[in-house]
Amino acid sequence: MRNIVILISGGGSNMAAIVKTAQRERWETELGARIAAVISNKADAKGLQFAAAQGIPTRVLDHKAFASRGAFDDALAKCVDEFSPNLVVLAGFMRILTPGFVNHFAERLINIHPSLLPAFPGLHTHERALAAGCRFAGATVHEVTAELDHGPILAQAVVPVMPSDSADALAARVLTQEHLIYPAAIKAFLQKQT
Numbered sequence: 520m521r522n523i524v525i526l527i528s529g530g531g532s533n534m535a536a537i538v539k540t541a542q543r544e545r546w547e548t549e550l551g552a553r554i555a556a557v558i559s560n561k562a563d564a565k566g567l568q569f570a571a572a573q574g575i576p577t578r579v580l581d582h583k584a585f586a587s588r589g590a591f592d593d594a595l596a597k598c599v600d601e602f603s604p605n606l607v608v609l610a611g612f613m614r615i616l617t618p619g620f621v622n623h624f625a626e627r628l629i630n631i632h633p634s635l636l637p638a639f640p641g642l643h644t645h646e647r648a649l650a651a652g653c654r655f656a657g658a659t660v661h662e663v664t665a666e667l668d669h670g671p672i673l674a675q676a677v678v679p680v681m682p683s684d685s686a687d688a689l690a691a692r693v694l695t696q697e698h699l700i701y702p703a704a705i706k707a708f709l710q711k712q713t
C-alpha cells in the first residue's frame with residue numbers, strides 16, 4: 520500500500536476533495552494508495568475534524584513551539600516519515616519549507632498554488648491578479664523544489680476574471696477548480712509512480 524500524507528493549515532477543502540475522490544474512485548483497491556495521515560501546523564485547522572471523522576490519523580505540530588524554522592521542519596519531517604509516505608501533498612499548508620525538508624521529500628512532494636504559475640508566486644495571488652487586470656486566473660499543481668512556488672507543473676486550471684470580481688469571488692471560483700485538478704493530478708502522479 521502506498522501512503523499519501525497531506526499537510527494543511529486551515530479549512531482543508533482541498534484535502535477533503537482529495538479524500539472524497541479517493542473514496543469515490545476506490546484508490547485503495549484501484550491504485551494501492553491511501554490517505555495515511557493529515558498533519559496540520561495549527562491545532563484549530565478545521566480540516567482536522569473532517570479527516571478524523573473519515574477515520575484518517577491526524578497530527579498537530581505547532582510551528583510556534585519551535586525555536587527556528589529548521590527545528591520545526593526537522594520535527595515535521597520526522598512526523599511525516601512515521602507514515603512512510605510515497606507522496607506528501609501540501610494542501611493549503613501555509614509555511615515556507617526549508618531546502619532540507621524539500622530535499623528530504625524530493626520527487627514525492629507536491630503543492631497547489633492559486634495562480635497560473637509562474638505568474639504570482641507567494642501570497643495575495645487573487646488581489647494581484649485583479650490589480651494587474653488579468654482576464655484569466657487559475658490554479659497550478661506543481662512539484663515542490665527549494666524555490667517557493669516553482670518546480671515542474673503537473674496540472675493547471677483556468678477561470679475567467681469577471682469585471683465585477685472581488686478577490687474573494689475570484690478565490691472561490693479558483694477554489695472550485697482546485698478541488699478538481701488536485702485529486703486528478705495526484706491520481707496521475709500515482710499512476711506514473713507504479
Ligand code: GRF
Nearest residue numbers: 530531532533611631632633
Ligand atoms: C487554496 O486556495 C490553496 O491553493 C491555497 O490556500 C487555499 C487553501 O484552501 N494555498 P483549503 O485549506 O484547501 O480549503
